[in-house]
Amino acid sequence: MRSSVIGRVFVFLLVVLGAYMWVGQAITAMTGGERKAASVVEVTPEGGEAIFWGKGRCFTCHSLGGEGSAVRCPNLGQFGEKFPLPIGARAEQRAKERSEETGVHYNSTDYLVESLAKPDAYLVEGYKNEMAIVYAPPISLNLKEIKAVIAYLQSQGGDLDLDNIENPGELAQGYYARIAAASAAGGGDPGNGEEMFADTCSDCHSIAGEGGGIGPDLSRIGEKGLKFISQSILRPARKISEGFETWVVVTNSDERKHVGLKSKDTPAEVQITKATGEVAVIPREDIREIEQDEGASVMPNDLTEMLTVKDFQDVLAYLMMQKGDEASAEEGAQ
């Protein structure tokens, strides 16, 4: 092979790579270089602006008037006929609409807090609920950062009320509690967690009087902390609540083994409630053996195969909110 051919091909390669780098350089010059996300901010519009265009990644879906290029979600500035008001002023109008719809008083802060904490509560016509849970991974904004974003949005054509953002009414406080609980649980989505609980857990467990009675009532489970709840789901046999031990009864008549909770124990009979919900009533005289199985739980130990990681985190977030305060729990889960 002649070296001139290799030389020409090599020069050609250098020209192509040079053009490639020129394009990269030109685009970077137009759009800016690498940005490190700011994470610690004050609750001010400026702090919120840094989060909106940085760590919070709000700009990937929302534009703000002519700023940004996203069209997936509503433009938060004044933009065309569809959005005649910027979000600060729009929030005040929407608060009135929400008050009429729900019968609960909303102000601008309440509406904005709700939009971030529970995006599906109100959907702008023509848009789908595809907003990320901003206090869950991977965005993982903390409460302070969320308040800063609310301040930034409120400052867009609305009346900025920092006092109200820091100390809002009951409605927004409920959402703040929801965000705090979710953050403590590694950032799950309690709304989805509630649905998962209803599908997977409520046949056996109850919360606030709703659900099955095979397993313990979980209305105050949040008070026991994240580690306890997590371990109880992953390794249910490790620590079993009193009264929910697993019993094994072997009968004389058919030599069957009944495994489950001892839901009734009288001199005449023993009642075993199995994990399936089936109840076996066994007369005393038919019992050959009865003993507690300390290494087993009636609760399925393969829940991890039924739940995805996200579902697991969501359920954790939902359970973390169950601290016996029905009002706040229900509010948060809505």
Add this chain to the structure above:
Amino acid sequence: MTKIQLRSETSRGTGWLVLGVTLALFSPEVLALEPNEYRQFMGIDSRRLVWFLAQMHLFFGAFVLGVPLFAVIVEIVGWRGADSKLDKLAYEFTSLLSVAYATTAALGGLLAFALFTLYPTFMGYMAGLFKDVMFMYALLFFAETFFLYLYYYGWNRMQGGGPFPVKLQWFFRGLGILIIGAAVVLLFGGFGLQMRGDTRSFIALLYILPLGVGVLILKDLKSSHILIGILLNIAGTAIMQLANSWAGFMMSPAGVDEEGELIGTVWQVFENILATPVAVHRMLGNLAFGGLVAGAYAAVKFIGAKTPAERAHYDWMGYIANFVAICGLIPLPFAGYYLGREVYSTSAVMGNNMMGGDFSWTFIIQAMLVGSLFLISNYYLWSGMTRIPGSDRYYKYIKFILGALIISFAIWLTPHNLPLTSGEVGDMGGSQYHPTLKFMGLMPAKNAVVNLIILSTFFSFLLYRRGNKSDVVPISQQGRIPQIVISLAGLVAVAIVGQYALSMLNLDPADLDLPADRAHYFRTVGYLLAFECAMAVLAVILALRDHGKLAQGLYMAVTALSVVIFLGVYGFVVMEKASPFLRNIAVSQFLQLISCIILVTAIDIYLFRGARELGQLQWGKMTVRSQYALLLLTFVITMNMGLMGFIRSGLRGDWHIFGVMRDTSPWSYTPSNYTMTEMVSLAVLVFMVGVAFMFWLGGIAAKNKAPDQPSEKPADAPDGPASSSTPRAGG
């Protein structure tokens, strides 16, 4: 280079890799939430070092996975057509593989060392989680090495010999059918239901089915050699799939809790959501990449050729390589769409960041590269028509195809908003959006033109195929096989489009959070798809009644009108009134296009089979410019691979493992596009120089081993194919 040298080099490379994996297996197991430790080597930015090494490993890996795919396909075509020239070509490419294989393994070892020493916490965690998979990976490497030796060194010895005893042949047929049956049963969920559907399909279609086909065709030593080639590819693909599961897990972790503790099974960890979509995308990318690197080799040889015979040989080699590359390129956007959709399903944040966040401008560069790939591929095909007598009849269409490509390319590149100064914004009436161009920057426009680009390239390919054919051969006179194949292709087309039509007609607006009165937007698309199905049926009927050209023209025209014009415009309406439905429009466009390509190709194969030729193909009658086009294709696809790797990896943002383990290193930020082009350019430059060096080494080895070349050289070898009797790939 001698066999012993080659063997020791390959063994050394494998040794590095095995050492790396061993290091992984003995690393301490850690939880994701423990504080991360980062180290540096000689003060170098660790992320850039790992980035460079990973990119180099992936380039060489893609080459050593792509070339065997390519080689076996060419060998099978040569074997079926009793064409020893194709066999020689396959052998020539395989000879390039040995050196690249050793380099890939050595780079893999180096990458593993870099990762374990510079990111010890992260890699300790990964090794703890994937220790079983890593063991499998190392063992598969032995399998691949073994099959590569057998495949390469057994080439000559397995050429001759008589057929196996008839009973043995029947045994292999039975066994092959059994294995193929198992693949089909697995594919349709007869067993393996605990797997994800895409993983099951991947295993059925890429491991079990090829194995079954390889066993089914066993009848002599040559077919045994092909089976070894298939096993080589299966081992290579499995290695890639295992490694992909690590990359996939980093983006879409499964089977672990928020602290990174394993709460599921290793299988769940391995079979994470993105593992298979990435693997499918890589498979096609590797095929295109392997073909184009081989094409670059042919192009360089062509440019330096001293005799017309050499030029003819390398022209032909370049053509075959480019053809294989196009076969990989055409479905690649669909695989990319599937991967993108799964990324979005994994995390809307990641998906939005991909198309509308940090990487939106990177995707503009990607659009430039992909658009260039199609444009240059078309140019190469058009240049190739100059060597086909009679193809001048079709020159008149080229200007229209070129026009369509350029307009489509321009629209594809148009950004939605323009990065402007405040003065420029003022001049445009206070908006960053150009009053007209802003529409070109939206997804409906981009979806329409990307389909038009693929359709135009397909049309160029059809023109190339029929270049020297005098006229069509009536399908009714070709027996039953064409009727069965065309009908089946029609059935596939109807099934692909029809199932989606049904789902559109039954889609509940509430599923997309839309009010009930938006249902008519779905129904319109449903009826359009139903009409497309009817057109497919009509095209089959016309083709079987010897109106094949009309059938092709009608079906392509209807598809173009539906996909590009109607849905292109309708997309804007949907965007305004029922935005969430826009994604379904894109899917319906892709499905119509792929169905059109399947059916029209099936008709075309039989329409011109055995047609009278207007003259012999004049291999070597190509401009040097066209060879530079072939080189450019290789450079562009290599740059694009680097760019896409940057996007895929960068989507995790400041997470090593998305949502589970944060990247707390000083390098935890998304680099600029300029940094990306710098890093990718460096990797491409080093890779190309490395490949050139290997080709040179391969050339020396070939000279030393001349007596070992396949003995059944045709009378005109090594001149290459000079006559049109040489089967043209796809022709």
